[in-house]
Amino acid sequence: MLRLKSELQVKNNTLNSYFPIRTKDRYDIFDWDSALGHVVKHAYRKEFIPFKDPTDLTGKKKKQFELTDFKEASQKTFLRKLDEADFWPILYKMYFQGDELFKIAPEFLLFKTHKAVGNTPNSRLGNMFASLLQDFSFTEKPNAKLNFLEQQLYDVLSLHLKTQDPEEGDVVPKEAPYLPFMANHFQQDLTFLSKRPKYLLSIFKDFLRLYAHLYTAQLALNLKDWRSGEPSPKLHYFILDTEKASDERKLVKDYGHKQLSTALWSIFPYLSMNENLQDSKNQTMPIWAFAQNLAEYPTCVDALENYAAEFKETRQLNTSLSDSRDPLDQLDNLLKLGAAQFGRGETRYDINLQYVKSAEAELCSHFIQSRGRAGRVMVFNQDYLILLTNIAVGEKDKLRFHELILAFEARGVFFDKQSQQALIEFYERIGNVERMSDSGDAVYVFKTI
Amino acid sequence: MLRFKSALSVLSKSSPYAVRTLHQNDNSIEDQIKNYLFITTNIEQAFKEALLSATEDDIIFLCGSSGDGKSEILTRYCEMAMFKDRYKFHLDATHSFSPTSNAIQTLDTLFEENRTSNKTLVVGINVGMLGNYAQEGAEQHDDIKSSIKSFLDDSPTESNHQFLDFEKFPKFVLGQNGYTAEFVKELFQKLTAPTNNIIRDHFEHEKTLTQAVDKKLCANYELLSDEAVQQTIIELLFKARLVKDQFLTARALLDFVFHLLAGPGYLFDNLFTGFDNELASKIVDFDPANIRTQHIDKFILSRSLGLPDHNYEVFVEALLLKGFTRSLAPESYLRLFYLLKNSEFANNYHLSFCADFQQDLIKKYSEVWHLHCHFDGSDEHKLALRQYYKDVAIAAIHKYNNRNAPRLGKGEFFISEHNGFQLAADLELKVHVPQIAEDKETKTSHFNTYFKVGKRIVKLPTNINLLSLMLRIVEGYRPNKHDKNTVVLLDELVEEIAEVANETSTLHILYKNDRYKIANDDFDEFEVSGL
Numbered sequence: 019m020l021r022l023k024s025e026l027q028v029k030n031n032t033l034n035s036y037f038p039i040r041t042k043d044r045y046d047i048f049d050w051d052s053a054l055g056h057v058v059k060h061a062y063r064k065e066f067i068p069f070k071d072p073t074d075l076t077g078k079k080k081k082q083f084e085l086t087d088f089k090e091a092s093q094k095t096f097l098r099k100l101d102e103a104d105f106w107p108i109l110y111k112m113y114f115q116g117d118e119l120f121k122i123a124p125e126f127l128l129f130k131t132h133k134a135v136g137n138t139p140n141s142r143l144g145n146m147f148a149s150l151l152q153d154f155s156f157t158e159k160p161n162a163k164l165n166f167l168e169q170q171l172y173d174v175l176s177l178h179l180k181t182q183d184p185e186e187g188d189v190v191p192k193e194a195p196y197l198p199f200m201a202n203h204f205q206q207d208l209t210f211l212s213k214r215p216k217y218l219l220s221i222f223k224d225f226l227r228l229y230a231h232l233y234t235a236q237l238a239l240n241l242k243d244w245r246s247g248e249p250s251p252k253l254h255y256f257i258l259d260t261e262k263a264s265d266e267r268k269l270v271k272d273y274g275h276k277q278l279s280t281a282l283w284s285i286f287p288y289l290s291m292n293e294n295l296q297d298s299k300n301q302t303m304p305i306w307a308f309a310q311n312l313a314e315y316p317t318c319v320d321a322l323e324n325y326a327a328e329f330k331e332t333r334q335l336n337t338s339l340s341d342s343r344d345p346l347d348q349l350d351n352l353l354k355l356g357a358a359q360f361g362r363g364e365t366r367y368d369i370n371l372q373y374v375k376s377a378e379a380e381l382c383s384h385f386i387q388s389r390g391r392a393g394r395v396m397v398f399n400q401d402y403l404i405l406l407t408n409i410a411v412g413e414k415d416k417l418r419f420h421e422l423i424l425a426f427e428a429r430g431v432f433f434d435k436q437s438q439q440a441l442i443e444f445y446e447r448i449g450n451v452e453r454m455s456d457s458g459d460a461v462y463v464f465k466t467i
Numbered sequence: 468m469l470r471f472k473s474a475l476s477v478l479s480k481s482s483p484y485a486v487r488t489l490h491q492n493d494n495s496i497e498d499q500i501k502n503y504l505f506i507t508t509n510i511e512q513a514f515k516e517a518l519l520s521a522t523e524d525d526i527i528f529l530c531g532s533s534g535d536g537k538s539e540i541l542t543r544y545c546e547m548a549m550f551k552d553r554y555k556f557h558l559d560a561t562h563s564f565s566p567t568s569n570a571i572q573t574l575d576t577l578f579e580e581n582r583t584s585n586k587t588l589v590v591g592i593n594v595g596m597l598g599n600y601a602q603e604g605a606e607q608h609d610d611i612k613s614s615i616k617s618f619l620d621d622s623p624t625e626s627n628h629q630f631l632d633f634e635k636f637p638k639f640v641l642g643q644n645g646y647t648a649e650f651v652k653e654l655f656q657k658l659t660a661p662t663n664n665i666i667r668d669h670f671e672h673e674k675t676l677t678q679a680v681d682k683k684l685c686a687n688y689e690l691l692s693d694e695a696v697q698q699t700i701i702e703l704l705f706k707a708r709l710v711k712d713q714f715l716t717a718r719a720l721l722d723f724v725f726h727l728l729a730g731p732g733y734l735f736d737n738l739f740t741g742f743d744n745e746l747a748s749k750i751v752d753f754d755p756a757n758i759r760t761q762h763i764d765k766f767i768l769s770r771s772l773g774l775p776d777h778n779y780e781v782f783v784e785a786l787l788l789k790g791f792t793r794s795l796a797p798e799s800y801l802r803l804f805y806l807l808k809n810s811e812f813a814n815n816y817h818l819s820f821c822a823d824f825q826q827d828l829i830k831k832y833s834e835v836w837h838l839h840c841h842f843d844g845s846d847e848h849k850l851a852l853r854q855y856y857k858d859v860a861i862a863a864i865h866k867y868n869n870r871n872a873p874r875l876g877k878g879e880f881f882i883s884e885h886n887g888f889q890l891a892a893d894l895e896l897k898v899h900v901p902q903i904a905e906d907k908e909t910k911t912s913h914f915n916t917y918f919k920v921g922k923r924i925v926k927l928p929t930n931i932n933l934l935s936l937m938l939r940i941v942e943g944y945r946p947n948k949h950d951k952n953t954v955v956l957l958d959e960l961v962e963e964i965a966e967v968a969n970e971t972s973t974l975h976i977l978y979k980n981d982r983y984k985i986a987n988d989d990f991d992e993f994e995v996s997g998l
Contacts, residue, residue: 102995108976108983112885121885165882165890165969166987216962418598449955453712460532460595466955 026325031290035302038142047139055130056144162215193302207409234381238281244306256396263392269434275394291356312345322348411465419461471673478725510636531633534718537591555586575605659692686790687734695809707749709931735802755805756798760823770797785813839914856898863937889977892968
């Protein structure tokens, strides 16, 4: 089936797929706790059972189960079981103040997914992870070891949860994954973490931040390379935050912050053009897959060509277009036009400028540092590094250093030789290496969980 | 005759003789010295036996670190008539003979040729290289690759692939009565033997020179000839092995000896100032000049001020006769005292510092290691084990686990904290002797301790650093993030303890000065006390 929209019309640029930022977004748009909730919801396939609204006398109206309702329900349970009612306030102070409740088990994070005003950016962020998760869910539910008090709270919560209906919209992915390699690793790593719920809870936010960044970077770097088919990890070099950045490090310089910064410019123009070409009724496809689809239907060239001409006319662009009869060349024309409308000097220039700034601030800033003369570089701090090491080693006991580096690269994290040296020193300092011999090749790295 | 220093330079890692290649025997003096120093090791014996019993389908891998002496052994055998024709020796697997192929490809070709040849293949290979080959080698050699993987995982390999690993023949053996280091000891003895010793001949010759005798070198050599001094150096090397995880290869050891004798200073200074020798650079951390006791501080102070001390003067005079200068820094004297701590010398002024140098860690480690690795089931042994767990292991774990909950008593373990409320539980933590008796692992680098936590049995591999940390915790030390490497092990255990504690049916809750107890009775009712 040809995926090209049957009636192409030049309209405003919109973007609802593959990336959580919108053109009106500025700074601090995401609440990452809420993103956690969305991932839990998706991976556990759990949602709240709507419950009878006590204020409604007819008993027909239903409302969503809120945190306050949960508190009430818990109080009832405990008062029934405690021989001293005065103990309830102590329990209340212990678990219901601050974020303590959310540290008991991941399912408590579902409270953070409730729809509220000003929450849409968070569900967009949730959708980005959903796109990585696709139809993945935990086959083995994480089993947190709880004490009998926490178990009570968990039981109360479970009473109000049900397994999501697979027929409902949320479960069926709206888009095919843009970066299948990233999606695979994300699912694999999450499965690994799900078996260690305590650790998962302690690093959940960092884990999502890490993947949000790696996804952003690899998406940006892979966009223009759509002709090569399914994306593969593109060079993206980091240094450790304890390292000195020097101007001479070619890989760090050439495939570091600058490369990423430039690549971010393509996200909105390319993705919005892609979306514009596809019928919103179907599952959205990434550009590379869409291109493969077009190539199978050479007859679509005319539609594409006309659309390009119309687009150029409406936006008053003077981009030179190829008049090839190859649908891929025509797609190329359109993507070029998509980008050209945001070119320097065009009226839309500021829109994309702002877009790139927001994307960098929201999804990359944890990994960017300014380093004097060397300029801005991509960095990994110790916490992220330990996390990445743990998920890269995964279910195995240990990995040979060489394999560890390959596991990093498979997730889009690259280190040059100098950083690799610093990595070994770091691992030695925290004591999770074993040397089989004095040779650098025979270093094994353990996970720290 | 060569000058003494040139003769010794054979030992240096920068000497052309440091790396053995084929057809190198030129019978020069250097060659003779090297042959003189050659020590037949257990691994060589094992290698010889493997060669003799091998059939033509076999592949023998001699693996180790760079500088272990693989090539040294291999060259000896590949030149022997009885092996020359029936065996194919590949001396160094990291080498490739063609500029266009890398080591992996060279090995691929080598194995390919071997399939059709009627010779037994013998390969000298670095352990790291083995790992690389197991990953990247060609598909048609999957049988070899899987053998390599099994070997690296310590599981049995196919019978026609033999692996002889230098690490399986450790240079230090921890036994019933402390440790032994045959290889190092033999080397020191050969180096300083009083007769039939080509090296000593050069030393004697050096002393007879009328001009520009290298006095420092000669003094160092004489110092090293003292057996008690050798023993102290061996002890330091062992410590570097245990504490710093330093590999001791033959080449590094020879270079170390060269650095001790011909380094920039006197032997005792060379020993504790790293320079570019990998062993010495690890020993730097054990420098006795950094020990702070009242006696040592007083010595440094009075030497710096030049206060008169008759005994000291007598000692220095005696040193002078041995070829040492009078004007050493106080730190250097301390190092010398340390080196001589087991020797008699002059008026034995140095022996008064013995108590200050007393560091029992290795002794303690050997004792506890022996209790675990050679448990004989006797009552005496059990008693000693219980003592260790009670006084050190459990005491340290309890202190560490409850470091932020000082109000908890004996047998109570902290679990978690929520908004200032601390959760804790009673827990029985004790040694699990049957599991210790069953554990057959006897690696020098660690021993496995076993605890019974509630109903669970928990294993904690303990190395010398963890032991040292636990000893210090018992004494009142609070670990900080710089101890991270050993604390990780302790953290893991503590987490497991918390998990078991969390499962109990009675919890203590501590908040400021309040203390509550809540019990889950069998009827799903919670009984609270302490309100």
